[in-house]
Amino acid sequence: MIDLDFALIGHQDSWRAVADVLAVLRGPERTPLPDDEIKDIFPWIPPRALCYVDVGSVVGAKARGAYIDSFIPPDGLGAACVRENIARVRAAAANAIQAGAKIVSLGGFSSILIEGNFDQLPERQGTVFTTGNTLxxxxxxxxxxxxxxxxxxxxxxxxxxxxxxxxxxxxxxxxxxxxxxxxxxxxxxxxxxxxxxxxxxxxxxxxxxxxxxxxxxxxxxxxxxxxxxxxxxxxxxxxxxxxxxxxxxxxxxxxxxxxxxxxxxxxxGGLGQITGGLRFAPDFHGILNRHPFPNVVQGCLLEGVALALEGRFEPFSQGRGAITPERVEEMETIAARHGIYLAPLYNADGPVQHDCGAPALVEHYITKPGDRWIQGAAQ
Ligand SMILES: NC(=O)c1ccc[n+]([C@@H]2O[C@H](COP(=O)([O-])OP(=O)(O)OC[C@H]3O[C@@H](n4cnc5c(N)ncnc54)[C@H](OP(=O)(O)O)[C@@H]3O)[C@@H](O)[C@H]2O)c1
The missing domain is CATH 3.40.50.720 (NAD(P)-binding Rossmann-like Domain)
Structure with a gap:
């Protein structure tokens, strides 16, 4: 992978999600690994890019990125594992820099581990990092x-x-x-x-x-x-x-x-939806974005995507405690210009319902024949 517009660094929050990621990496011809074997091999998997991510904007811009998993174990986010987890985020960041990513979003605990310690990231060579927390x-x-x-x-x-x-x-x-x-x-x-x-x-x-x-x-x-x-x-x-x-x-x-x-x-909360198109290659759709609606992504990752579509390769969110209403308005305006909006609301039981029992939001999406572009539109 070379000369990417953006990179997204993330990690899985459940062993179920980890198992699904590994199943795609191993290919459909191989039988799924048993859970105990997954837990045994997981600590030995180094951070790596899983797929290309292509996004479209409603005003015609396009950007190509990569999703890089730091492979932090879902049950290894506690204080005892901080040093090892920082090393994993650093290695994931090195992957992004090597791939020539112009901007990198630090998803989930990746930014918590690095916030206030951006000097812990490897030599940049033109790559900028954002926590994505403003969006x-x-x-x-x-x-x-x-x-x-x-x-x-x-x-x-x-x-x-x-x-x-x-x-x-x-x-x-x-x-x-x-x-x-x-x-x-x-x-x-x-x-x-x-x-x-x-x-x-x-x-x-x-x-x-x-x-x-x-x-x-x-x-x-x-x-x-x-x-x-x-x-x-x-x-x-x-x-x-x-x-x-x-x-x-x-x-x-x-x-x-x-x-x-x-x-x-x-x-x-904190989730947005890309309405201009989102494609993973290989196809991790529904595995990296496990939501009941299409093309929903965490706001922190979407910030890097929105900035890449805008051609603004800058560390928009860094440090802890610097987010102001003015910066939030600026960021949501950039995202909206490219068709990235608040995602439909949902919880563990599914879409959020009105008191009267009707779905709060109506969703539809179309898949173009022969193509994995999926378009979503909130009404
Ligand atoms: N949905 C999304 O798109 C999205 C995006 C970014 C982040 N997040 C998530 O949002 C959360 C916060 O992220 P952040 O970047 O704001 O983290 P942060 O800067 O590290 O802040 C964490 C906050 O939690 C407090 N805290 C920690 N443990 C606590 C406890 N046991 N009881 C009460 N307060 C506690 C901390 O204060 P003390 O240390 O003083 O307790 C601090 O106020 C994380 O779960 C992160 O993964 C979600």
């Missing part, structure tokens, strides 16, 4: 506003809780949404960082509470964003209002499957 924030904020509209809620009277509030994604969401809600509850583990963010928001007249323990807030949240860097879905929300709107933006997901959610309206 992620845009789609979380858009999703919250859309969900409020679908549920007939007035966001201005809501209490917003952000778990992982001091992170790059969480603090960006706080800056975008705080001026539009009644009060904000900030949760993370480090008190000093919480205090700094609370002070910043209070200076703009926002009513803020902060706590390291979700049970310590004085009010129940009715809108919740989960954006903590948890190594597995382990968050038990506890105190939220019945029928709260909850956006789980984590990768891996934040919410424990056993969390008590009191009829909460949950959706998976």
């Amino acid at each position: 992620t924030v845009a789609y979380i904020v858009q999703g919250i506003k859309k969900m409020c509209a679908l549920e007939g809620r007035d966001i201005r009277s809501s209490t917003l809780l952000i778990v992982g509030a001091t992170g790059d994604v969480g603090s960006g969401c706080a800056r975008c949404l705080a001026p539009h809600v009644r009060r904000v509850l900030l949760c993370a583990r480090n008190v000093e960082r919480l205090r700094r963010l609370a002070t910043e928001l209070q200076a703009d007249g926002v009513q803020v509470e902060m706590a390291t323990d979700l049970r310590r807030f004085s009010a129940d949240a009715d809108v919740v964003i989960c954006a903590a860097s948890l190594p597995s879905p382990e968050l038990l929300l506890g105190r939220v209002a019945p029928r709260a709107i909850v956006c789980d933006a984590g990768y891996p997901k934040n919410l424990s499957p056993g969390a008590e959610t009191l009829g909460a309206r949950i959706f998976f």
Whole structure:
């Protein structure tokens, strides 16, 4: 692979996804490997490019990239594995540089491992890196506003809780949404960082509470964003209002499957949809993007795609805590110009439904005969 417009660095969040990736790599003629064998060989697989990714823009631009998997094990995201995982992201980055990628998006934990440590990446030779978190924030904020509209809620009277509030994604969401809600509850583990963010928001007249323990807030949240860097879905929300709107933006997901959610309206946030066409070669469609709608991709990866289609090869998002509403607006405008929009909302049960029971969104897509281009359109 040489002279790519972009590269996307990612990792799988379940062993099921890993098994599917390996099945494509091994080819249909080979029988699938048993789960225990997959877990044995996985640590020995070096980061590598899995496929070309071709994207089209609704205004006619095209860009070619590659998806590079760092092969970080789905259950190896904890603190004990940080050094090894950073080495994996560095090796994946070296692959992207060697392939001549002009811009690289760091998906999921790849950016968390590198955020604030971009000097840990290999010598660049003209390749720029973005965490992609600005577009992620845009789609979380858009999703919250859309969900409020679908549920007939007035966001201005809501209490917003952000778990992982001091992170790059969480603090960006706080800056975008705080001026539009009644009060904000900030949760993370480090008190000093919480205090700094609370002070910043209070200076703009926002009513803020902060706590390291979700049970310590004085009010129940009715809108919740989960954006903590948890190594597995382990968050038990506890105190939220019945029928709260909850956006789980984590990768891996934040919410424990056993969390008590009191009829909460949950959706998976931070996702966008490419409407100008997306093609993988070889065909990893539905394996690298495991969503119930076509051409849905994480916002962090889409940021690199949108910048490549725009011909803006710059490190748009770097560091932690620098995302502002102005930058979010700039990024979502670039993406929209090329037909990249908020993805249809869904959760573990499927597409998000209206209260009346009808699907909130109608989707259709067409596959051109003899071609693997798939077009999606949200109505
Ligand atoms: N959907 C998408 O497209 C997309 C895109 C990018 C990122 N993400 C996901 O979004 C999440 C956040 O990413 P990020 O870049 O913002 O990470 P980050 O900058 O490392 O921030 C993580 C935040 O989580 C907090 N945190 C960590 N463990 C916690 C715990 N046990 N309880 C409460 N708070 C905790 C951290 O603060 P303390 O350390 O003080 O607790 C910090 O506020 C990750 O899961 C990431 O994979 C999703």
